[in-house]
Amino acid sequence: MKNSLLFEVLAEPKRRLILDHLRQKERSVGELVALSSLSQPGVSKHLRILREAGLVGVRKEAQKHLYYLRAEPLAEIDHWLEPYRRFWSDKLAALERQLDEEE
């Protein structure tokens, strides 16, 4: 999955909400429907996209499909951020220096 697609997948707020819920524990589709103010088809569609992005996995237990978080692809975002990090940390360092001077 390309970086660009990953950003697009995460741009949708409801999908980030689903990921947040899965961070705590695996959830069935029904549970996610209850948690998300989305219709069941809506949740299923988002889950498909998240699955194709590698961000969730499924485990089937009877009729229930239990979705769990697979956060590894997020490391790509982390990697993308890397060259930018020094910019805001520089700014923070500058701010800290300034605050020190004011004391």
Place this chain on the structure above:
Amino acid sequence: MKNSLLFEVLAEPKRRLILDHLRQKERSVGELVALSSLSQPGVSKHLRILREAGLVGVRKEAQKHLYYLRAEPLAEIDHWLEPYRRFWSDKLAALERQLDEEE
């Protein structure tokens, strides 16, 4: 600017490209046009969105508008990633352990 909007702004590949170019040095709109395979209005439109997201600033020099990177808002993305970080680092740690055992 809300987290959610920031993700949407970054979801557009051309905008990420512009940010990448600005990481090296400030650039005029014309330079960005040359670098981005976008029309001038296209670049201007993206720059407006980036500016509204706080990701770039402008400095006017004669007729030229020089855009520069303002990476601070990206810290929000970094912060959003935070609770997910242990998931992939756990996975990596587990993988490393497994590789160690196999040697």
Place this chain on the structure above:
DNA sequence: CAGTTATATTTCTATCCAGTAATATAATGG
């Protein structure tokens, strides 16, 4: 197996947005 529960898929529609073309604004130089 008939009914029920749980999830997935398809179809349709309204909306959003990137890209383009045309035009407007702004600053400079002769």
Place this chain on the structure above:
DNA sequence: CCATTATATTACTGGATAGAAATATAACTG
């Protein structure tokens, strides 16, 4: 000022997509 350069804005259009409704698939239960 008039022409030129540089950028911004507006209006339009096509393509993508989220959401809703209807339907399909699949697995359990009695």
